Amino acid sequence: MLRLHDTHAREKRQFTPLDPQNVRVYFCGPTVYDRAHLGNLRAMMCADILVRLLRVLYPQVTYARNVTDVDDKITARARENGEDISALTARTTEAFHEDLASLGILPPDIEPRATHHIPEMLEMIGRLIENGHAYEAEGHVLFAVRNFPSYGELSGRSLDDMIAGARVEVAPYKRDPGDFVLWKPSAPDQPGWDSPYGRGRPGWHIECSAMSHRYLGESFDIHGGGDDLLFPHHENERAQSLCCYPGSKFATHWLHNGMLLSNGEKMSKSLGNFFTIREVLEKSPAEPLRLLYLGAHYRSTLDFTWDKLEEARRILDRLYRALERGDAQQEANVPATVLDALCDDLNTPLAIAALHPLADAAMQGDQEAASGLLAAGKQLGLFQVSPAEWFRSGVDASAIEALIEERLAARKARNFARADEIRNQLAADGITLEDGPGGTTWRKA
RNA sequence: GGUCCGGUGGCAGAAUGGUGAUGUAGCGGACUGCAAAUCCGCGAAUGUGGGUUCGAUUCCCGCCCGGACCUCCA
The missing domain is CATH 3.40.50.620 (HUPs)
Incomplete structure (x- = not known):
C-alpha cells in the first residue's frame, strides 16, 4: 500500500x-x-x-x-x-x-x-x-x-x-x-x-x-x-x-x-560550486553519492557538500562490514521496516535509519539480519559490489599480505616498533589493518 | 513585487496534538602491546511572538531567516 x-x-x-x-x-x-x-x-x-x-x-x-x-x-x-x-x-x-x-x-x-x-x-x-x-x-x-x-x-x-x-x-x-x-x-x-x-x-x-x-x-x-x-x-x-x-x-x-544546493547555494559556475556527476565520481566511489541523495527526503532541498559525501562513505563502510560479518546471503526479502518507509511517500531517510538495527544484528553474526540488510540495500540501489570489493579491490593484495606476515612475526617477537612501522607504512598507502581474534585483516581506508 | 516550500541536537535527518527516531561528530569505558574495528554508556534540538487546547514541536495568525518558481533550469 x-x-x-x-x-x-x-x-x-x-x-x-x-x-x-x-x-x-x-x-x-x-x-x-x-x-x-x-x-x-x-x-x-x-x-x-x-x-x-x-x-x-x-x-x-x-x-x-x-x-x-x-x-x-x-x-x-x-x-x-x-x-x-x-x-x-x-x-x-x-x-x-x-x-x-x-x-x-x-x-x-x-x-x-x-x-x-x-x-x-x-x-x-x-x-x-x-x-x-x-x-x-x-x-x-x-x-x-x-x-x-x-x-x-x-x-x-x-x-x-x-x-x-x-x-x-x-x-x-x-x-x-x-x-x-x-x-x-x-x-x-x-x-x-x-x-x-x-x-x-x-x-x-x-x-x-x-x-x-x-x-x-x-x-x-x-x-x-x-x-x-x-x-x-x-x-x-x-x-x-x-x-x-x-x-x-x-x-x-x-x-x-x-x-x-551545493555548499548552501544554487550551483553556479561562477561560485565554484558547480559539479557534474563525472567530476564527483572522479573523486569518490558512486555509492556514497547515492546514499547522500537518499539521506534526504526527495521533496526537501538537499545541500551537497564534500563532508556529507565523506560521511556517507563512512556509513557505507559500517554497512558493508555488517554484511561481511553476518555473511549476508542473496535473495532475502526486503524487511518490512524498510519497505514500509518507502511506501510512505518514498521516505528514504527513514528507510536508511531502518538499515542500522539490521546492521547491528548482522555485526553480531545474525545471518538473517545480514541478508535482510543486503536485500534492503539493494532495494535502495546500494550494495552493488561485494564487501570484499568494497574494502579491498584495486590494490595489490599479495604485497599487503606479505607485509602483514612480516608484521605478525615482529609482533610475535614483541618487536612492536617494527610492527607499528609496517602498519604506519600501509596506512600511508591508504590501507588500514585490523587485528582481530581470527588474525589480521586489511581494508582500504 | 506575486505564488509556494521550509526553519528539529555541533552537523545531517525522521516523526508526532501528550515522555522528540536514526546516523555522524564529541566525551567516558570495555577490548587491544598500541591502534583499527566492535561493544557499553553520556551529554546535546523543535527560529521568534501570539492564538486554539487540559496539553503545541505538530493546528492557526504575525514576524524574522533561508530556498524555489514567476514562459522554455532536474
Whole structure:
C-alpha cells in the first residue's frame, strides 16, 4: 500500500494505478547539450527509487523518460563547439547513460527522443488548432491559455497573478501574455522540420505531451520531475494534453523533487560550486553519492557538500562490514521496516535509519539480519559490489599480505616498533589493518 | 513585487496534538602491546511572538531567516 505526495492535490494520497497490471510512469529527462550535473541527478534518483519500489509492488511497470535533443541550448552549444548537433546530442546522451549507470540507476523501459517524434507533435498541434485551443501567429503556433479554465491549477497559481509579476517582455503576436509556443519558425541555420506552419521546430512542452501519449496513453499514473519544472513545463504539458484529448486525465499523480544546493547555494559556475556527476565520481566511489541523495527526503532541498559525501562513505563502510560479518546471503526479502518507509511517500531517510538495527544484528553474526540488510540495500540501489570489493579491490593484495606476515612475526617477537612501522607504512598507502581474534585483516581506508 | 516550500541536537535527518527516531561528530569505558574495528554508556534540538487546547514541536495568525518558481533550469 503506497502513499505518494501528489503535487496537484498538495497532499499525500494513496496511490491507485489506472491499470494495476501495468503501472505507467513518465519522468522528464535531460536536454543533452552538456554533461549532467548533480542537480540533474536528483530527479533521476527520485525516479529510480520510485520505479524500484513500484516493481516490487506491481507485476509490470512501464517507465518512460525522454531525451530532449532539439533545443536552442543544443543548437548554440553545437555552434560553439563547431560540432554537428547530432554528434553533440549522441555524445552527451551516451555520457548521461554512463553517469547514471555508474550510480546504479536503472534505465527506463522507453527512452524516446524528441527528434524522433516530430509527427506525433504535429498531430497534437493540429488537433489543438482544430478544437480552438491553439492558433497560428507569425509562423508560430501558440497555445491559448485562456481557453483552458483550469490553467494554473497544477502549480497553484492564477494567470492574473503571474501576469502581474511577469518580468519578461511579452511577444507581440501572443493573444494573451500566458500563451506559450507549440511550434516556432526556424531560421535556415537552425534545426527545423517542414510543417503546415512552415519550416520550424517544436516548443519544449509539446514533446513530453506527445511522447507520453505515444508510449503511455492519454492517461497514465505518475508524471515526475524537478520542482523547477512544475511551472511552466508541467502546467503547460497538462494543459496541452487535456485539451488535445478531452475526457482524459493525463497524469493522475504528480511527483516533484526538491532542488539540490551545493555548499548552501544554487550551483553556479561562477561560485565554484558547480559539479557534474563525472567530476564527483572522479573523486569518490558512486555509492556514497547515492546514499547522500537518499539521506534526504526527495521533496526537501538537499545541500551537497564534500563532508556529507565523506560521511556517507563512512556509513557505507559500517554497512558493508555488517554484511561481511553476518555473511549476508542473496535473495532475502526486503524487511518490512524498510519497505514500509518507502511506501510512505518514498521516505528514504527513514528507510536508511531502518538499515542500522539490521546492521547491528548482522555485526553480531545474525545471518538473517545480514541478508535482510543486503536485500534492503539493494532495494535502495546500494550494495552493488561485494564487501570484499568494497574494502579491498584495486590494490595489490599479495604485497599487503606479505607485509602483514612480516608484521605478525615482529609482533610475535614483541618487536612492536617494527610492527607499528609496517602498519604506519600501509596506512600511508591508504590501507588500514585490523587485528582481530581470527588474525589480521586489511581494508582500504 | 506575486505564488509556494521550509526553519528539529555541533552537523545531517525522521516523526508526532501528550515522555522528540536514526546516523555522524564529541566525551567516558570495555577490548587491544598500541591502534583499527566492535561493544557499553553520556551529554546535546523543535527560529521568534501570539492564538486554539487540559496539553503545541505538530493546528492557526504575525514576524524574522533561508530556498524555489514567476514562459522554455532536474
